[in-house]
Amino acid sequence: MTDTAKMQSPRYCYVYSCELEEKLQIKIGSLEGHGFMQDNFASVSDDSRSLACADLAITCHVVSTTRQLTLPVQTSYRAFTNRLNWQEWLTLPIAYSHLPVDAELIFSICGLSKTGEQFVCGTTSIPLFNKYKVYQNGMQELRVILTVEAESGVVDTCEDIATINLLSELTKKHRDGRIQKVDWLDRLTFREIEQINEHQKRVSKQTYLMVEFPQVFYKEAKMDIVYFEIGGEEVVLHNSTPAKAMFHDSNLSMSNLVEDKHHKLARTLRSGTTDKDLKPDNATRDLLHNIVSSPPTTSLSSEEQDLLWKYRYFLSSQKMALTKFLKCVNWQNRQESREALELMQKWEPINVEDSLELLSPIFQERAVRQYAVGRLMQADDEELLLYLLQLVQAVRYESVDDIKSSVAETAVTSGVTQNVLDEALIDVEDDITALQITEPEDPADIQNDLISSIELPKAGEMNIVSFLIYRASNNLVLASYLYWYLRVESEESPAQSHTSNEVFSIFLKRFMDSLRRYNANFYRKILSQQVFMDKLLALIHMVATARVDRKKKIEKLQSLLADTETFGKDFSFTSFEPFPFPLDPTRLVKAVVPDNAYLFKSAVCPAKLTLVTTLEERYTVIFKQRDDLRQDQLVLQMVFLMDKFLRKENLDLKLTPYRVLATGSKHGFIEFVASQAVAEIQESDGSIHNYLKKHAPAADNPLGISKEVMDNYIRSCAGYCVITYLLGVGDRHLDNLMLTPSGCLFHIDFGYILGHDPKPMPPPMKLTKEMVDAMGGPGSEHYKTFTDLCFSAFFHLRRSANLILNLFSLMVDANIPDIVLEPDKTVKKVQDKFLLTLSDEEAAKEMQGLLEASVSALLPAIAETFHKLAQYVRK
Template identity: 40%
Template sequence: MEQQAELQQLESFLVQYEQGTLPSVNWLDNLVFSRIRDARSMQLRIAQATDDFFQLLVELPVYVRPVIFRERREDVEPLEIHSWQRLTWLVDDEVNLMLENPAERKHQKLSRSVGRGVIDMELKPDGAEKRRLSAIIQLPPTRPLDMESQNLLWKFRFAISHDPRALTKFLKCVDWSDPAETQASVQLMREWAPIGPAAALELLTPTFSNSEVRRYAVSILRQAENEDLLLYLLQLVQALRYETADDNELAKFLVERAVANEVVGNYLYWYVLVQRTPPPAERSMSAFRMFERASRAKDTRGRSVWETLKFQRELMEKITIITQEVNTLRGARKVERLRAILSSDNTLGAVLTSFPQAIPNPLNPTVLTTGILASESNVFKSALSPLKLAFQTLTGDSATMIFKKGDDLRQDQLCVQMISLMDKLLKRENLDLKLTSYRVLATGNDTGLIEFVKSQGLADILKEHEKLTTYIALHNPDPHGPNGCTMTSMMNFVKSCAGYSVITYLLGVGDRHLDNLMLASDGRLFHIDFGFIMGRDPKISPPSMKLCKEMVEAMGEYFSEFKTYCCEAYNILRKSESVVLLLNLFSLMADANIPDININQDYEKALLRFESKFALELDDEAAMQHFISEIHRSSNAFLDPIFERAHRVAQYLR
């Protein structure tokens, strides 16, 4: 026991010595070290003789330089910290100076030698590598690829060339500054399994600047029908800004389609024209000139179509002047002045009420209009006093649209496009949620047209009828139906509520109140005014979707069906091909001056927020539970009724 106590005391002194709290005396140090070795040997022999033997050896690192941190002990004097001047600083160039590691770079170049192509063609991934490749291929287009993933894709590029989903990932790992690697990659790209339009859109983003890659993307888009092309024509016009030459393949393709199809030509004209407004996009200006030359060179019909497009532009300029004049007046005098201008016999009135020739409706070019009906036109009571204009059609009907001056409608235009696209994706899966796909067309930085849909705001309905079902039953009566409504109108309401709940959740639509939720007479609900998206909202802690108690009460016993429709729609839009398409469309809008996408030049964060709404890490069952929890949180939002009352007070004071 005495020997064990002595050893423990010596070990304690040794710890203090190593920590620098005991002074070093050479002759005494040697004696103590010798005594410690003897004591340890004696203790070991005793333990072995009594079968009570257990030994743990721990090797601790020895530092040549001073260590400036140690565990504090109460019974030990504080260790003096060595001065910073005596420390040796080592700088890691890779981390601190953001420099490339030459060893890694050399390894990458050797492993990617084009001369290895014959060998790489025979390489097959093992089980673990297959799982890793599958995970990489399934990543959304917004995720960057690390060096390990890029090397793995390159190594097995031939083995995965049968998978169309892998092409965009492979092209991201190519070193385009290496001519030999570029040539080999372009050749393999042409032999790859054909991709679809969604992946082709990614190849037109600024990530890919190689002209051959962009030409390949256009060749894929050439296979699309005009109906599908119109769904992402807005983004294709934005992609022109990333081309490196005026005479590029994308511009040629768009102009060819526009000259051949007047509907495509109408929208291309306005999309490109808006891009030409300050600050102008150089490639868009050259595409506009190319479009004009091609239209005039086609034939008499081509020249006539171009002249009608020019007349549309002149018409918008005249209506802008009228709006500015009307806004100088107050109250009912605005409507009187608008109708007086349209009914006058002067040059302006004559041109507006009777066009020189029938022109396509800018919002819907399939409808030809002949003039503006003064008696049916009006001015809305709001801060910007938008005009409600009724256009006489060639068939004798009227097409009503709203002209706004003072608002940038490009964000609304994008949101309405996304709603129409998602509606089409849902209908492809046989899910019709009765969405109202009205049209919006920006005609300038602060002017634009909105299709008028006959409806009434929920705020006005509740003020007049107290319950939404009373309004629906008034237009769709059925004494034996739910709440006195027909079953069709009730299901229109439930389905449309579900559709817009999912879509506004994904788009992060904010500033939702009962004045920008509209209800049509057949029970379909829809949203307007998309001034806040991607999670932005002027309110504090807003719900993720607008689901007020009046809407829940109107659904009544069908609230469970509402949740079922929501979950079904959410999982359809979470499918890989849908997510890729939607993310790529938003990626192409990075430089489109959409306020809430590139706010504070933080576009990448906005895109990641959009991606996070799809909860891609969850399976379908978990995603359903996730969305149901969002529904319950939104329907029970504590602050939402308070903000709703504050909004009504603000509207009253205005």
Template identity: 30%
Template sequence: MDTYTFATSRQIDFPVYIRINTLEGKQTPVPYSVLLKHPEIRHVGSVQSSTSELYVTAQLWAESKPLGVSIQTPHMFFKNSRTWNKWLELPVLVKDCPISSQIAITVWDLSACPANGSLDHTVPYGGTTITLFDNDGALRKGRQKCRVYRNRAADGQIPSSTPHIPRPKRRKRNQEPSSPLPEQEELERLEQLFKKHEMNEIPQNDWLDQLVFQSVGKKAREVDEASRKRSAVRKIAKRKAAQKNATGSGNGAANPPDNSDEESESDDELDDGEQFTLYVDFPRWDFPVVFEDHEYQPSKLMREFQATASVSAIGNNKPPPEVRYGPGIAAGNSIVDDEDYPVIQIFDPEQFQKENPCETKHRRLVRSDRNAYSDADQKPNAKLRDELNEILSYGPTQDLSPQEKDVVWTFRRYLSRDKRALVKVVKATDWSNPSEVRQMADLIPRWAKIDIDSALELLGPTYDSPVVRAYAVDRLRQADDAELLLYLLQLVQALKFEKYDIKEEGLPPSSLARFLIDRAAKNFILGNYLHWFLMVECDDEGPDTNAANRKLFARVEYHFMVELEKRDPEQRKTLLRQAEMVAILSRISKEIRFSRTNRLSKIESLKKYLADPKNELIKIDPPIPLSLDPEIEVSGVYPDEAGVFKSSLSPLLIHFKVANSPSNAATSTSTQPRGQSQSQSQSQGKYPIIFKTGDDLRQDQLVIQIITLMNNLLLKENLDLKLTPYRILATSPSAGAVQFIPSTPISAVSAKYKGSVLAYLRANNPDSSGPLGVRKETMDTYIRSCAGYCVITYILGVGDRHLDNLLLQPSGHFFHIDFGFILGRDPKPFAPLIKLCKEMVEGLGGTTSPQYAQFKQYCFTAYTALRKSSSLVLNLFSLMVQSSVQDIRLVEEQMGTIGGAVGKVRERFHLDVSEEEAVRLLDQVLADSVNAVFGVVIDRLHEFVQGWRA
């Protein structure tokens, strides 16, 4: 079969055209009895002559409303037939026409005596209405036959009273349907063949075509004559029936007449004697043109409604609410019959956005001051205790129903002994009710101390009560600096949800900003990261950022600098020196990046820049804490060991001179375990970093922070998976530094050792008595690190995984880099959910080896342990929903509602199933990833592209 090709109406940047061809039909002379009653009729042009002057107007309509003005043909004089053959250009483009578009065509006659003294001498000769798109949604093309309704102007309403194809007549009661005459069916069949012949779908033969045209013309005249005769017979029959009914009614013996179809009969009676047909032409296209609507971006309210309706339908197994249109309003080109829809249902987008007024009134009565203390000593029975325990087990993203809110509020004092219940009670509180706010303000200080993850949830965007946020900040004061550093990135984002008085000079003592400034001023490591996190947000002037947020971060940074000036001026000077060094590195990086030379020339230029005394990098005196890792003080750089990576952004590799050791740091707050290679580099007095410009590192910074947090959570469960959470710091929205870990990509290992990771491990750690000929500690490190990163990248939905961003160290440490796609986004189609390539499995000895079984066991154990702390991870992501992290912003826009990113992470935790079922699902994902064919194809394509670029 040939390839079927079509175009869409959105591609047709062309006006709507229609050609008025010929009006055919025989006009019945007006009886003298009518002329005596209405003498003005004798002055109508068509009454005086069967070929009188007529003109035609065409106007586009849609949804019972006109689109533009009407266009008319010029005045013409006819000899034998009324033929115009004139194209009319309507003032609307095809791409702008909705599916319900139709053209109202009216043939106008002239009258010397207009009715009612009007100055308009035109009277309607007849009208017809034809849809622009047919029933299949295709744009009409070629010749069309339109029924003309005498003495009526075309009706553009939906449904139209002048359709170009008459609707079937209504039958009376107990009346059998009338079948069309065989002559009419044959004539319609021939007309369809004529249309195909005109479209060159039937081969043309001139001499034979002339004979056929003459025969068909004769046949058409015979059908018209037979139709007029039948019309005359029906009129006589109706007249006799009317006289008989009148006689019967006079005697009082006849049945009352049936007037159910009186209107339709009278309408048909006008047209039975005269059947006129107007032939029009639409432009012909090489391909069928199918209607395509313009997709408008739905409003925020509609997106939230759709998301809420879909969740409600899934949770309750109920279909979405049915939406019907009112009288005279149709969806698309469908016809609405008012008799079939006596009840009008109106779509209300606020149905799932605002509470039911009856429920609001009920809750206000139940929670009034009269009942404020009556439930003080109430205790739930066994059934209610089970219900409360189930509510307390809900995750942070699950909302409470009105009934659940009432139950939680009723037993709020009973629940005050449970630290898990505070968040649920806060959700159940109506913070617009002063009485409930007053009761919660008295109850919260006496509540059992909540965990840090619950405090983080209370700092999110959905809680704006100053009482609640002040309590959450007070709970954060109990955390030490090491724990606070784990959440500092999210706490800085949570500043957006604070409400400050612009006229107030300082910051409220109970605010989150004041708390962070006080803690950061006491600890330089916290102050270092707080300073750079704030500076990045202040410099972010992207199109998706909010100017008010930039002012907020600038205000907090100002107060932080003021506080440092009071407490420790040297710390402020240190931060300023760090900013100067970062500015110098940014300038050098940009010059190297935009220089039009090869990589070797760029490396030589970099060495010269670093060795230039004007840049003050060859020797830094006194030593300065590195902004990437403030525990490390650096005293200079090694210019001869600098390098430039193969990349379009030309990242710089710089080795700093280490002036101190991490063990000598007086105020160590590090939460990241240091890898073997890192310790070796620092013991040699070097700290290598990668500095790059032109790339936003905030997303990679977030992923590394979550990996560091998950590593700490696993270590608390006595599970060391040998992770390598290297450090990343974004110094601006388009620049940053990355800790360099000496390692080898799996692609290079595969190329050197013929696709064998096991051969690489054997070459660096040989042991004939060890598992698979590798030293036992190295193999154990490889197994653990593979399991850890498989689970973590699965939970975070890390995408774009290939052999160049999977790295391996000689010690067996396996880790991922380059987190440009997260939350399930992936530029490659059919990518597996976990990157478990055949090279990784080969390093484990295959899927049947004991090492692979141990690898799976580590995956299950780590996944189970992280599911227990899922609330903490979800709360951290909920604080990032309004951040400038690329994939979080994209997911929020695609989902159309706040919390889309949190939902993506929650899906990977499978919190709606049991622990055994979740492990079984993870096992299935691992099996699918090992057997994924597209993963191998993607790796080979990536190798080909990289080789071609090189």
């Protein structure tokens, strides 16, 4: 409002700050006062920052008490004179609606030195909202604090300062209408006040920056900007009762003497004879059953531990109860631990898969871990291969001293002195240079050549390292995988501790030394794998670093593979002595077909290689570099393992657990499966249904697709829906869903697992409308078969949840990307997927809801559209 309107009308006109989307503006006026006179800044301590010939500019930005809200905005530079005048409007990059109530405008006076360096001469500030939360308006005079000390100046007296403050306060009251306005007297008074202010500025050493805030008008009425937040008018209910005061009890961290005495009495060894005949009642038996059947990650309370100890003899006939019993033992108590170990040997032997829990970091007692190894000796080589990846990881929880001592003991019992053993712990690379491969062997030798001079130590007297070396020395497939697992773990990694690296290095050297001494045939074959890998890495590096397009790179790859001299006279990719291929050691390969080599469209240039076996078969693999395949390797191991479980239950879901092997932290092999991405199928054939109908037509069936192919499709969809849900596989789109002509659908590219996903609100299962339409729609008989298979697969795998959880617990400290993010939550995430806290009926309802939510999810369909657009732009 104008001044006259204010006197005539009691109305107060204002607008809320949250309703203004305009950017802030501030007018920089002039810089006045004695402080910035040129004579006062003839020189500064640093000659390079002399103000003798400097130009000045004003910068301003908005801050709050917690952070800076905008970047600085600057005026033009003005030549240094006794009075600097800009009269420039600056627009700041923030709207009124975004201002917090504590927003403050910071001004800096910047000078340019002789050398062109910009530095701050002075600063000042002003809050954007006054104490009444009203935005500043009109002309404001801001006192500048100099950061460059002047050489002269007049000190202000307290009387002068008081006079100036009084006049300023009276002027403000007059402007607000609190002093009666007399026109002729006001003109004389304000002229006199202006002269006083000008005089004070001339004689004072102070400097003032004149700035002007814009005024808001609406229909010729002046409006104030009042701070207001969106939703500020809402009524907030609060409890008027004061909160309870919380005080820390220092005794909480201390042990309870009564409870300690109770636990000691509950576990008194003098009652051992009585405990042997102790039988629980029905209620206690049910409680014990719940404790024993709980997941391996369950933490036992002190009461539950005492109960397990009390009925330990009764439970000794139940094999599943051993791991829970060993958790309740106080291993610091010598008598108690001795009795527990004696009882462990008399306990009903646990299953091989349950012994994996005893190799986790929870159990550090040497005798317990040796007992677990003794149970693993009952497993055949095929079963051992299922868990080999985790058994290698279990080595990191062994004592380094124990491993070193076991190496020495094994050497002595084998007739090898410690000095000879130390000389034998050499790098593999030293033997690769001297490798001499003998004449080609018959493929049958892979299964028949199992001779080893290493004697099997007694059960319960070896650690996991000695056990794996013994078993691998008698099986080439185990030896090959063990070598590459150890090779990867022995690499220096920032995420891996020095102790873990030392343990795996000792393990690898001990393993290779044992092979060299007692099974030279295996030793030569593994060295042949390493030679091939070194040559292949060199070749792929030459291709990937070539600055040509992909077509030229493919030609270069094929020419290098066909060249017989690039990689030395003793090696050629077109013909080499047969050796077991690392990805599948049951295949003896002897050559690479150069003309079939191919590079996929990718930044890491994956190479497709076709190998020739000694049986004249073609074996196609993909080699990736600059890509960590250990996460894919873990997921495919789980897919293979779950497929085994389901087949044991006579449930074949037509899964495709193709092989993946990481041969280093940044490279590895992937088995190639002839298939096509669903995204490509929809682009070329229009739908999954058309694709299946084209490859397996059957006019007598309702959907026009052969019964076998449709059965393969339904079963594989059900299997992968359940498995990817349990493993929390993310980033699912139609480019990493593959389909074979026989109808088998499978997933690739497992860059996100355990619930991690780059897309917002991903569905629990990857089940799109297109996938369901290929079955005939949600109301079809095929879809009902699909849901029945999902339920069957889930409940069969649910019964094997403990084994899967034990395997993941051994991978917690492995350098797997999505496990490293939250290692303490890894096992819990997988456990939650099994819905172990629910009954079978409740779990079935939950699964039904997950399937329905996945089919009807809208956001994934939108994300798929954006993914297709992104892929189109890339092409």
